Amino acid sequence: MSVIVTDVLVVGAGPAGLASSALLARQGVSAITITKYQATANGPRAHLANQRTVEIMRDLGIEREVYNGGYKMVEVPDIVWTTNLSGRELSRRRAWGTRTDRKGEYEAASPCQITNIAQNYLEPVILSRAMALGADIRFNSELTEVTQDADGVTATVLYRPTGQEYTIRARYLLGADGGRSTVAAQAGFDFEGQGKLGYAVNAYIEADLSHLLAHRPGILYWTNHPGKEYFFGSGTFALVRQWNEWLVQFSYDPTFDPMDATEETILPRLRTAIGDPDVPVKVRGVGAWELQEKIATSYRKGRIFIAGDAAHRHNPSNGLGANTSIQDSYNIAWKLAAVLGGHASDALLDSYEAERLPVGRQIVARATASIGFVAALPTHIGISAGQSEEEGFAAIDTFLSATPEGRERRQNVLEALDVWDYGINTHGVEMGQRYVSAAVADDGTPMPAYERDEELYYQPTTHPGAYLPHAWLDHHDTRVSTLDLVPADTWTVITGNDGQAWVDAAERLSEELGFPIAAVAVGLGLPHADVYGDWAKMREITDGGCLLVRPDKYIAFRAKDVTDDPAADLRTALTKILHPDS
Incomplete structure (x- = not known):
C-alpha cells in the first residue's frame, strides 16, 4: 500500500472542508482534502450565507461570485405563510435584516450582505477558488480507518472507482465530514444532546412558480394546508433559483404520518402544497433526515480536530449550520499554518476548541429553541393535526373574520411573529461571537x-x-x-x-x-x-x-x-x- 505524506489531511469537502482547503492552500500549507463523494453537493441543503460568512468569502476574493450565485437578502426579503402557494395568504414577515427597523443595523455592521445561495451553488465557488490557490482535493476518496500517535495521524483511504487503498500520513487531521462523521466516530469524540427530535424529508425540485410567487419575493414559503397529519405545516419551499428551483421540506411524525423518501410519496404532497395542478414538477432528488441537537464535548483529540456538522448538529432554524462550519475553518486554518510554519507551538491549537466549542453550544441551543416558533403559528391560526379539510378551512375563516375570536387569533399571530424574530433576526448570534x-x-x-x-x-x-x-x-x-x-x-x-x-x-x-x-x-x-x-x-x-x-x-x-x-x-x-x- 502506497503512503502519501502531508502536513494536514482534511476529511470532507462540504462548506467547512472546502473553506479549510482554500485557506490552507493560500498559506502554503501542504494539505490534502478527501471526500467519498464524486463532486460537490448535488442538492441545496443549506441556503443562507450570513454576513460573517460573506466576509470570509470577501477575504478569499470570491464575494462577487457568491452574490452572482445567489440573491442578496434585500432581493428576497420575505417569509410567507399560505394555505398553499395558490391559496390564501396568512401572513408575511421580513427576515435577516430586511425589515425597516433592522436594516440600518445590518448595513452598519458589515461591508457584506446576507445572501441566499444554495449549498450546491456555493460549494463550486469555494472549490474553484481552492483549486486556483493550489489545493489538493480528491473526490471519490473515502476515509475507512484513522489512527494517531504522538507524531501524526495515519489514514487509510479507499479510492472508490477502482477499489484501491492507500495511506495518507499527516501531522494533523481536520474532520469536516458531516453529521455522520467517520472521523468523530473513529477518533472517539463524545457528544451531548439528543437525536431523533423530529423527522423530515427534503425534495429538490424544478417547478416554475413565478406566477404564484414573483410578486412577493421571499426566501421561505410555509404552506399550511389543513386536513393532513403534517407536522409544522404541509411543506416549506426554500428558494434556490428564481423561480423554478426549490428545496421543499416536509416535516412529519412517523407515528401518525409515515413518509418514505421517494418521488412517489413526495409528488402528491408537492401538488397539495403548490395548489395549482397545471404546474409541471420535476423531482431532482429526495432525502430523509432527522432533527438533532448534539454538540461534541471536545473539538480536539490529540492531532485530530473536528469542524462543521462533524462537531455540531442541529435543525436548520436560523440558518446557522453551514455558516458556523465555514467560520470554524476560518478559526483553525491560520492556527495550523502558524504551527506548521514554525511560528507557534502546538499549544496554540488548543484555542480552537476554547473559542469554537462555546459558539457551537450557542448555535445548537438557538436552533433548537427556534423550532418551536414554527409550530406555534398554525396553532394560533387554528390549524392543527387531525383536522378534516373542512374543519381546517373553517378555522382559517374564523382567523380572518371580523369576530372577537378572529381578532384574538390575529393578535396572537402578530405576537408570535414578534417572538419569531429569535429565529430570523438574531444578528447578535450571527455576528457577536466573542472569544475567551x-x-x-x-x-x-x-x-x-x-x-x-x-x-x-x-x-x-x-x-x-x-x-x-x-x-x-x-x-x-x-x-x-x-x-x-x-x-x-x-x-x-x-x-x-x-x-x-x-x-x-x-x-x-x-x-x-x-x-x-x-x-x-x-x-x-x-x-x-x-x-x-x-x-x-x-x-x-x-x-x-x-x-x-x-x-x-x-x-x-x-x-x-x-x-x-x-x-x-x-x-x-x-x-x-x-x-x-x-
Whole structure:
C-alpha cells in the first residue's frame, strides 16, 4: 500500500472542508482534502450565507461570485405563510435584516450582505477558488480507518472507482465530514444532546412558480394546508433559483404520518402544497433526515480536530449550520499554518476548541429553541393535526373574520411573529461571537456589557476577543472597510494619527519574528481617512492607541494609548498567544 505524506489531511469537502482547503492552500500549507463523494453537493441543503460568512468569502476574493450565485437578502426579503402557494395568504414577515427597523443595523455592521445561495451553488465557488490557490482535493476518496500517535495521524483511504487503498500520513487531521462523521466516530469524540427530535424529508425540485410567487419575493414559503397529519405545516419551499428551483421540506411524525423518501410519496404532497395542478414538477432528488441537537464535548483529540456538522448538529432554524462550519475553518486554518510554519507551538491549537466549542453550544441551543416558533403559528391560526379539510378551512375563516375570536387569533399571530424574530433576526448570534482563550491577550478590562438583547442585536467592540468592527474609510478616493485593512492571513496593527511608534514596532517585530505584521494608521488626513468619524466613535482607543488583529480578524491585544515600549508590548502579546505553553 502506497503512503502519501502531508502536513494536514482534511476529511470532507462540504462548506467547512472546502473553506479549510482554500485557506490552507493560500498559506502554503501542504494539505490534502478527501471526500467519498464524486463532486460537490448535488442538492441545496443549506441556503443562507450570513454576513460573517460573506466576509470570509470577501477575504478569499470570491464575494462577487457568491452574490452572482445567489440573491442578496434585500432581493428576497420575505417569509410567507399560505394555505398553499395558490391559496390564501396568512401572513408575511421580513427576515435577516430586511425589515425597516433592522436594516440600518445590518448595513452598519458589515461591508457584506446576507445572501441566499444554495449549498450546491456555493460549494463550486469555494472549490474553484481552492483549486486556483493550489489545493489538493480528491473526490471519490473515502476515509475507512484513522489512527494517531504522538507524531501524526495515519489514514487509510479507499479510492472508490477502482477499489484501491492507500495511506495518507499527516501531522494533523481536520474532520469536516458531516453529521455522520467517520472521523468523530473513529477518533472517539463524545457528544451531548439528543437525536431523533423530529423527522423530515427534503425534495429538490424544478417547478416554475413565478406566477404564484414573483410578486412577493421571499426566501421561505410555509404552506399550511389543513386536513393532513403534517407536522409544522404541509411543506416549506426554500428558494434556490428564481423561480423554478426549490428545496421543499416536509416535516412529519412517523407515528401518525409515515413518509418514505421517494418521488412517489413526495409528488402528491408537492401538488397539495403548490395548489395549482397545471404546474409541471420535476423531482431532482429526495432525502430523509432527522432533527438533532448534539454538540461534541471536545473539538480536539490529540492531532485530530473536528469542524462543521462533524462537531455540531442541529435543525436548520436560523440558518446557522453551514455558516458556523465555514467560520470554524476560518478559526483553525491560520492556527495550523502558524504551527506548521514554525511560528507557534502546538499549544496554540488548543484555542480552537476554547473559542469554537462555546459558539457551537450557542448555535445548537438557538436552533433548537427556534423550532418551536414554527409550530406555534398554525396553532394560533387554528390549524392543527387531525383536522378534516373542512374543519381546517373553517378555522382559517374564523382567523380572518371580523369576530372577537378572529381578532384574538390575529393578535396572537402578530405576537408570535414578534417572538419569531429569535429565529430570523438574531444578528447578535450571527455576528457577536466573542472569544475567551489563550489566543487572546486580555487588557484587564471587562468585556462591555450588552446594552440590548445579545441574541437579537450585534454590539461591536474592540475589546480583545471580539471581532474587528466594520467602518467605512476613504483610501485614495476609494471606499474601504476597516476589515480590508487586515491583509490575507496576516497579523495587523491598527493605530491612529499619533501611533507611529506602533507602526515602527510592527516593522521591527516582522523582521525579528520572521512573519509579516502589517501596520496601518487610521484617522483624518491620513491615507486611510476616517472621513465619516465612524471609526473614532467605535475604536475604544485614542489616536495613539493600538489594536493587534489576528489573521481571522479577531482582536488579540489592545492598548488604549501609546505605551513606553510598544515593541515590547506587542512582543509580549504575540509570545503569549503563539506560545501559550512557554
